Amino acid sequence: xxxxxxxxxxxxxxxxxxxxxxxxxxxxxxxxxxxxxxxxxxxxxxxxxxxxxxxxxxxxxxxxxxxxxxxxxxxxxxxxxxxxxxxxxxxxxxxxxxxxxxxxxxxxxxxxxxxxxxxxxxxxxxxxxx
Amino acid sequence: xxxxxxxxxxxxxxxxxxxxxxxxxxxxxxxxxxxxxxxxxxxxxxxxxxxxxxxxxxxxxxxxxxxxxxxxxxxxxxxxxxxxxxxxxxxxxxxxxxxxxxxxxxxxxxxxxxxxxxxxxxxxxxxxxxxxxxxxxxxxxxxxxxxxxxxxxxxxxxxxxxxxxxxxxxxxxxxxxxxxxxxxxxxxxxxxxxxxxxxxxxxxxxxxxxxxxxxxxxxxxxxxxxxxxxxxxxxxxxxxxxxxxxxxxxxxxxxxxxxxxxxxxxxxxxxxxxxxxxxxxxxxxxxxxxxxxxxxxxxxxxxxxxxxxxxxxxxxxxxxxxxxxxxxxxxxxxxxxxxxxxxxxxxxxxxxxxxxxxxxxxxxxxxxxxxxxxxxxxxxxxxxxxxxxxxx
Numbered sequence: 001x002x003x004x005x006x007x008x009x010x011x012x013x014x015x016x017x018x019x020x021x022x023x024x025x026x027x028x029x030x031x032x033x034x035x036x037x038x039x040x041x042x043x044x045x046x047x048x049x050x051x052x053x054x055x056x057x058x059x060x061x062x063x064x065x066x067x068x069x070x071x072x073x074x075x076x077x078x079x080x081x082x083x084x085x086x087x088x089x090x091x092x093x094x095x096x097x098x099x100x101x102x103x104x105x106x107x108x109x110x111x112x113x114x115x116x117x118x119x120x121x122x123x124x125x126x127x128x129x130x
Numbered sequence: 131x132x133x134x135x136x137x138x139x140x141x142x143x144x145x146x147x148x149x150x151x152x153x154x155x156x157x158x159x160x161x162x163x164x165x166x167x168x169x170x171x172x173x174x175x176x177x178x179x180x181x182x183x184x185x186x187x188x189x190x191x192x193x194x195x196x197x198x199x200x201x202x203x204x205x206x207x208x209x210x211x212x213x214x215x216x217x218x219x220x221x222x223x224x225x226x227x228x229x230x231x232x233x234x235x236x237x238x239x240x241x242x243x244x245x246x247x248x249x250x251x252x253x254x255x256x257x258x259x260x261x262x263x264x265x266x267x268x269x270x271x272x273x274x275x276x277x278x279x280x281x282x283x284x285x286x287x288x289x290x291x292x293x294x295x296x297x298x299x300x301x302x303x304x305x306x307x308x309x310x311x312x313x314x315x316x317x318x319x320x321x322x323x324x325x326x327x328x329x330x331x332x333x334x335x336x337x338x339x340x341x342x343x344x345x346x347x348x349x350x351x352x353x354x355x356x357x358x359x360x361x362x363x364x365x366x367x368x369x370x371x372x373x374x375x376x377x378x379x380x381x382x383x384x385x386x387x388x389x390x391x392x393x394x395x396x397x398x399x400x401x402x403x404x405x406x407x408x409x410x411x412x413x414x415x416x417x418x419x420x421x422x423x424x425x426x427x428x429x430x431x432x433x434x435x436x437x438x439x440x441x442x443x444x445x446x447x448x449x450x451x452x453x454x455x456x457x458x459x460x461x462x463x464x465x466x467x468x469x470x471x472x473x474x475x476x477x478x479x480x481x482x483x484x485x486x487x488x489x490x491x492x493x494x495x496x497x498x499x500x501x502x503x504x505x506x507x508x509x510x511x512x513x514x515x516x517x518x519x520x521x522x
Contacts, residue, residue: 007180028373095208095238096276104268105204 004032006045024048135217136192137225139519140165140172143236145210148176148193152371153340153432154255157317158232161253164508165230166191168515173222175214175236203266207235215239223247227519234258234277237284244287249518252288254298257281260427264344282306290514297428297451315511316454317430318504321495322440325406332365332394336477337411337442339369339404340433342377345424347417347447349383353470354417356387358477367394369407409440413480413487416446420467424449431455435502438462438494443487445476455502461493 004016006029020030024045031045039049142162146154158176166172171190178184178195186193196213200206218226218239226248231237237252244250259278263269285291285302291312293299299312342348348368355366366389370377374397384390396407408414414437418424428451435455437444446452447467456462465476480487 026375028375095211095280097204097208097273101270101273101276102202102204104270104273105262105266106202 002030004035005029006031006035006047008035135173135194135220135222136171136187136190138171138173138192138222139225139227140169141175141222141226141229141240142166142172142231143175143214143229143240144177144232145207145235146177146232147179147182148174148195149182153317154232156432157255160318160504160508161230161511164511165228165515168512169228169519173217175217177210203262211235211239215243218243228515231284234280234284237288238280241284241287244289249289249521250287251290251292251514251518252284253292254285254302255294256423256429257427261423264421264423289518292511292514293428294430295428295451295454297425297454299428301427313510313514315507316502317432317435318502318507319432319435319439319498320504321499322405322409322436324441325409327410328406330394331407331410332367333363334412335365335367335394337367337369337407337414337437338417339371339408339414340431341371342380345419345421347419347468348380350417350419350468350470350473351415352380352384352387352389354473354477355384355389355392357471357474358481359388361478361481364481365392365394367396367407367411369396369399369404371398373397405440408437408442411437411440411442412484413477414442414444415473415477416444416452417473418447418449418452418467420447420449424451434462435498438502439498441491441495443480443490443494445473445480455497456494459490461490461497463490 002020004018004020006016006024008016016032016035018032018034021033022031022036022043023029024031024036025042026044026048029045035046036043037046037049038044142158142165144154144158146152146158148155148158158174162172162174166174172192174191174193176193176195178197180197180199182195182197184195184197194217196210198206198209200209214236223243224247228249228251229240229244230251230253231240232253232255235258237250240250259274259281262277263274282305285305285307291302291307292315293302293312294315294317296314299309299314302312303309338348338351340346351366355364358364368377368380374381374395377395377397381390381395384393399407414433416431416434416437418431423429424447430451434444434446434452438455438461443462444456445463445465446456448458448464449467452464456464458464463476463480465472
């Protein structure tokens, strides 16, 4: 049986491995009911859902957190923010970049590459391939 | 970081996921192994993902992977860079004799700490200041200027620079890099002497394989195919190195052009799965576009080398980077870039003359055998490694 490939946890990310119920419409990973959420009519894994940002669909109360309790999208958005932003402000400054400049580097192309890599078979296109 | 890293004489650093089936990973494998053979071991520092182990040890070689889930390219690049800096300061910089890197994110911490401790090689395959705007159009000129300054610092401070193409060398010369500091070492491939025909392969097919970035020109090929509708049983096989959803735009274009039924899409084949599709193709297509990445920066397309190594001639865009590898009508066929009608005309000629195609394929394979195998590239690179290590 296919297992859910979405990561559970916050500080220690671990495989969920619950039986999968469906595939994420963006990253195509198998996901269980707990790690799925409806966004704009599509079922996404909680990680892709978090990346979709604040596009409010009214569905954010729809899924459960890792302990099985009803949670909001906040948990995964905050986790995404934590892994994305924490500790990087100094590095930007050190190399002479501003936070506003970094914003230009967030985008669908980049995230798709990341998700492909997270998908695990590692042969995703690299935008910077020779 | 509490990792039990050994003392290493060599470091190879690349802001790329390794291993993978991408061209970059093939290049990394060849170059890093050559470096570690010359130095007697080393550390490979690359990008990872959630499925690859953070740390691996195989004899005298260790692999350390940066694996934070950062979805912002700049954050990821700088965090990767900061971790490399920490590894160097943790003790690696004291044992290093030589370090080779592929990008400024790896290069900045390396060249700033070298200061006579170890020698450095900048392997310039692509420049973020040229390629990033194609992926992130919102990057401002000032930001690009800063990235360019990081590249310039690496170019200035590295002991040697290695590029896979004369076009890249000329580009660097325009940026003020003295040509004598630059060694041109083209990419390589292996000779592929034929595989059993894939069971589901069409009888005669033209092949496109690789990724689908805009500079690859796949849309030009689809538009050319539309002009060949009168040829019966003509098939295009696209071995696409990305998931189907990444190629959705091209699949929709194929439907719009009415050629979808003539196309077989295969996604994310590994090397072993791809090789039979390459070696049994009638001809391979590399419709590279006339963009800054291909014209000003330069490249050395592995898809062209790998087709030639399989004895399959390539019909490709007539660009300086391609002319370094392909001689028109000798071992391949060149057409004006971004002109579907020209590409269609070239394909039509080649489809009409199978004997000529076979001769060109044999000539292409000879050209690879004579100087474009990985063994050739590695020997040239190893000479530089030995010079730098012994000169220390």
